[in-house]
Amino acid sequence: MKIINVKSIIFPEIKVVTVQRFVDERGFFTELYKKSDLINLPELDFLKGFDLVQANLSYSKKKVFRGLHFQWDPYVEKLVRVPQGHIVDFFLDIRKNSLTYGKIGAYEMRSEFVDATQDWIYLPKGFAHGCYFLADSSLEYFCSGEYNPKTEAGITVMDKEIDWSLCDPFISDIKKEILESGSIISEKDKKGLTLSSWTKDPNSEFFK
Template sequence: MQFQPLALANVQLITLKVFQDARGSFMENFRLDQFQAHCGPYQLVQDNYSVSDASVLRGLHFQLRRPQGKLLQVTRGRIFDVLVDLRPNSPTFGRWEGIWLDSQLPQLLWVPPGFAHGFYVAEGPADVSYKCTDYYQPDDQFVLTYQDPELQIQWPCDGQPLLSDKDQRGQSWAELLPLLRN
């Protein structure tokens, strides 16, 4: 496993080593010791799996009181994954980063607790598997609008993305900022 820090503080892109021969391939997908050495002393307690059609945009989701770190991998399709740093004491607070993740590349993305997270499906259907550091709490779920005018996230959408009702009602950065600073 190769760990590469990205532009936002504490975010890691993890490239997996694939062993191939005439029978097929094998890769180590997760090692707690290496994960904790590079990402921190987190425990992964919940495993989620989503399937999304092309042009679906999910997010930007976060939990405020019980933030979830996420270790995610695209197992089918191609997505543009976006993170927004919501940690007031972070040197990258209020900044976003986007990264392409593709099932053809053996990579994982570590999103630490304290980030809003979402993705756009460029090639679908896309299957995304992600392990979380805390349990899903519906009463603690917030959505930062994907088209916030202040953040100006450069989504690679081809036309209007398909959104859930919840994601259509996402709040702006300006609306959420007082909650984040408390």
């Protein structure tokens, strides 16, 4: 993996890793995952404990919103990328003792196969994850824990208690589009927990 840049966004724990693609007239080649780099590269020190056990690929149509999802037992850290498409990635702090509890951040990700670089976003435990698709897009997740339907939950993006103040100004238009302009959201995600109900849930003690 040829690392171009690593930076924190919105929250110190959320990272964006930009890697190089090797592009020529034939197309491109890139290493998606190389465990030795995760162990040895100092700029990826935050990934030293990351153990890849499940990889997922999804495809979503324009105006779909998925999220805001999280899991405990096992916890799931994620490395997320957009192989092709255009999305806004969302991450909500669900750690009860955090100073930023209930605040949401967002990061725009756009990728085409001709691009010379590719962004990964790292999402640690303690954050609920969601995506809004600005175009028909594919999304790939590398996960540190296997999916467990008995210990997964979600916060509904419709919850008025979510604090959007850390987001860039352009996200206000995206927020309005998600909440008011006919976005496509599953019934399960619409009926997710509110922050108030999550705070009272005994399982919230897993995230402090």
